[in-house]
Structure formats: structure tokens, C-alpha cells
Amino acid sequence: xxxxxxxxxxxxxxxxxxxxxxxxxxxxxxxxxxxxxxxxxxxxxxxxxxxxxxxxxxxxxxxxxxxxxxxxxxxxxxxxxxxxxxxxxxxxxxxxxxxxxxxxxxxxxxxxxxxxxxxxxxxxxxxxxxxxxxxxxxxxxxxxxxxxxxxxxxxxxxxxxxxxxxxxxxxxxxxxxxxxxxxxxxx
Amino acid sequence: xxxxxxxxxxxxxxxxxxxxxxxxxxxxxxxxxxxxxxxxxxxxxxxxxxxxxxxxxxxxxxxxxxxxxxxxxxxxxxxxxxxxxxxxxxxxxxxxxxxxxxxxxxxxxxxxxxxxxxxxxxxxxxxxxxxxxxxxxxxxxxxxxxxxxxxxxxxxxxxxxxxxxxxxxxxxxxxxx
Numbered sequence: 557x558x559x560x561x562x563x564x565x566x567x568x569x570x571x572x573x574x575x576x577x578x579x580x581x582x583x584x585x586x587x588x589x590x591x592x593x594x595x596x597x598x599x600x601x602x603x604x605x606x607x608x609x610x611x612x613x614x615x616x617x618x619x620x621x622x623x624x625x626x627x628x629x630x631x632x633x634x635x636x637x638x639x640x641x642x643x644x645x646x647x648x649x650x651x652x653x654x655x656x657x658x659x660x661x662x663x664x665x666x667x668x669x670x671x672x673x674x675x676x677x678x679x680x681x682x683x684x685x686x687x688x689x690x691x692x693x694x695x696x697x698x699x700x701x702x703x704x705x706x707x708x709x710x711x712x713x714x715x716x717x718x719x720x721x722x723x724x725x726x727x728x729x730x731x732x733x734x735x736x737x738x739x740x741x742x743x
Numbered sequence: 744x745x746x747x748x749x750x751x752x753x754x755x756x757x758x759x760x761x762x763x764x765x766x767x768x769x770x771x772x773x774x775x776x777x778x779x780x781x782x783x784x785x786x787x788x789x790x791x792x793x794x795x796x797x798x799x800x801x802x803x804x805x806x807x808x809x810x811x812x813x814x815x816x817x818x819x820x821x822x823x824x825x826x827x828x829x830x831x832x833x834x835x836x837x838x839x840x841x842x843x844x845x846x847x848x849x850x851x852x853x854x855x856x857x858x859x860x861x862x863x864x865x866x867x868x869x870x871x872x873x874x875x876x877x878x879x880x881x882x883x884x885x886x887x888x889x890x891x892x893x894x895x896x897x898x899x900x901x902x903x904x905x906x907x908x909x910x911x912x913x914x915x916x917x918x919x920x
């Protein structure tokens with residue numbers, strides 16, 4: 557049993573469980589599943605700077621910040637108590653492609669990119685800061701992220717969310733296949 | 744307005760000067776369905792518990808892994824497509840059941856749904872989000888989960904995402920919507 561929990565969960569277990577977050581939050585208090593709005597609440601709470609977009613009562617949305625804090629602590633539990641001791645399985649073609657760029661570490665986040673030491677390298681700095689910036693900017697511009705649009709929006713059959721989800725995928729495909737190789741070779 | 748169960752389409756103004764709090768809410772995905780009830784702060788702990796469940800799923804299904812995202816964008820693995828597809832299917836069935844049987848919240852309130860308004864932000868913003876997602880391999884949920892697993896660089900990603908959100912707020916009235 558313990559081994560089953562520690563091994564990576566297959567999609568048919570994780571997917572339906574994530575789908576159940578939608579009714580869970582609705583039943584707990586009419587809340588719409590979404591996470592990216594937390595970045596806005598953080599701006600409103602910490603640096604509103606007289607910007608109209610950040611002038612609202614963020615405390616009324618505190619549930620969302622509690623939800624984010626829950627994700628953080630749940631991940632802590634999963635990483636320390638339920639961790640998979642085996643290296644992450646990576647598709648052979650991807651592993652070979654990344655080998656060219658010296659990315660070999662098979663933890664969930666390869667340390668050649670996702671470590672404080674590697675932040676000194678241009679590729680890591682670009683991927684984490686520019687990537688994070690685009691995620692924050694784009695999700696607010698689109699009015700939601702993968703949870704708010706792709707899961708909550710599609711669950712309620714909203715076509716604007718389908719448009720957003722398609723554009724998320726278009727952006728990701730362009731980046732991973734056409735642009736990222738140039739960033740990775742920066743070293 | 745919030746009390747009745749009918750979903751009333753509300754025209755969205757692009758004029759930021761006229762952005763009342765209500766219109767801000769309509770433009771955004773969350774915070775439209777606000778409970779009328781006032782609870783002490785500790786009632787929010789139930790959302791902490793729900794978040795913990797989500798955080799465990801994000802880590803155990805390896806959705807926080809950069810490798811899983813790169814495989815998805817290269818069509819090398821079905822994993823992420825399976826997760827998104829089955830999550831949406833489950834969500835659609837659950838929402839349909841809630842509507843069909845008029846299921847109420849645990850406090851006995853009507854569950855409300857508000858239609859999303861289309862604006863060009865879903866195209867431009869969606870594309871920009873996708874470009875960032877393809878780089879970091881992290882959307883907002885996994886960013887919090889990465890920090891929880893002890894990945895200190897997650898704080899760098901989160902800080903950059905908050906900065907991106909802030910700059911969007913600054914430029915919002917000059918962007919096409």
C-alpha cells in the first residue's frame with residue numbers, strides 16, 4: 557500500500573481527483589477553483605501603489621490565500637513523507653535532447669536549471685525570471701490560469717475559457733519546441 | 744444581485760476609470776461567486792485543507808515536474824493530457840449534477856455560476872502565459888507546490904510571477920482587451 561502511494565500516481569487517479577476540487581470548493585462555500593488570482597491579492601496586499609487594479613478588499617478573498625498555503629503545505633507532506641525514492645522517468649527522446657545541453661539530473665526539477673547555484677547561468681536566470689514573469693502577466697491578462705480557465709472554465713462549459721486554454725497550449729508548444737532550444741544552449 | 748440564482752450577464756467596460764469593484768470581479772475568474780455569509784477567519788481553514796489535498800496530488804502525479812511539461816509540449820507522453828482530460832470530464836459531470844439537483848453549499852446557500860465574458864486578453868494573455876509555462880514548466884498552482892517541496896528557486900519564480908501581475912495591473916488600461 558505504502559509503495560502504491562509513494563510511486564508516481566497515474567493520470568487516471570490524479571485527473572479525477574483534481575476534477576473533484578471543482579465541486580469541493582463550490583460545496584464548501586461557493587468558491588471557484590483558481591490559483592493565479594493569489595498573485596493579484598499579494599500585489600494588492602503588499603504593493604498596491606495606487607494602481608486601480610489593486611484597489612479592492614483583498615481580505616475578502618483570503619480563502620484563496622489559504623488555499624495556496626494549503627498547496628504549499630500539502631506539497632511539503634508529499635515531498636517528505638510520501639516521496640518517491642526512484643529517479644523521475646523521462647522519455648528517452650527528451651532525455652537524449654536534454655543531454656546535449658548537459659541536463660542530466662532526474663529529480664522532479666533538474667538541478668542544472670532549478671537550483672540557486674545554477675541561477676548564475678543565463679539560461680536558468682531567463683527561464684525562471686522571464687518565465688515566471690510571463691506566467692504572472694499572462695494569467696492576469698487572460699483572466700485566469702490553467703486551473704481557473706482549463707479546469708474550472710471548461711467544467712462549466714465556458715467558451716472564452718476554451719479560447720484561453722488553446723492559447724496556453726499554443727504558447728507552450730511554441731516555447732518548448734522553437735524557442736527553448738536557443739535558451740538552453742546559452743549554458 | 745448576488746442573492747438570486749439567475750446568472751445575469753453584465754457588460755464589461757474596458758474603461759478602467761469606470762472599473763468599479765464589481766466589474767473587476769467580472770473580468771476575473773475567481774472572486775465572482777462570493778458567499779454572503781460572514782464567518783470568523785478560521786472558517787478559511789477548510790480551504791487550507793482542500794489546498795493540502797491539491798498540493799499532494801500535484802506532487803504525487805509529478806505535475807510539478809519540468810520534465811512532465813516538456814514531454815507534454817513535445818507530445819512524448821499522454822500523462823498530462825490524461826490528467827487534464829479526466830479532470831475536466833469529472834468537473835463537467837460534477838457541475839452538471841450540482842445544477843440538476845440544485846445542490847447547495849454546506850451552509851445551505853445556492854451554488855452560483857457566472858458566465859465568463861470574452862475579451863482579447865484571453866488570446867494575447869493566454870499566449871503570453873503559454874510562453875512562460877513552456878519555459879518554467881510551472882503554472883501558478885505548481886509554483887506554490889514547488890516551494891512546498893523545498894525548491895527554493897520556486898520563490899524566484901513566484902516573485903517573478905507577482906512582478907508580472909503587478910506590471911499587468913500598471914499597464915492594464917493601455918493593453919487591448
